[in-house]
Amino acid sequence: MTTKAAATADDLHGDSLARWRGQSTAAARTAATSGLANVVATMFSMKRRRYDEASAADSGETTSAC
Numbered sequence: 001m002t003t004k005a006a007a008t009a010d011d012l013h014g015d016s017l018a019r020w021r022g023q024s025t026a027a028a029r030t031a032a033t034s035g036l037a038n039v040v041a042t043m044f045s046m047k048r049r050r051y052d053e054a055s056a057a058d059s060g061e062t063t064s065a066c
Helices: 003-021 025-059
Strands: none
Touching: none
């Protein structure tokens, strides 16, 4: 399948999914994009917290989980 055909198939699937949910295609894409952005942001904040805790432990500082 070519890239254009794959993109068209994804668009058709997104359109039918949006109609099934009663949403516009743009609203469905926006919701999917913001959901993905939230997942990525959560993953990075968790990694950052672990990195900060590991750095604090290496330097002898104490951290509180509260």
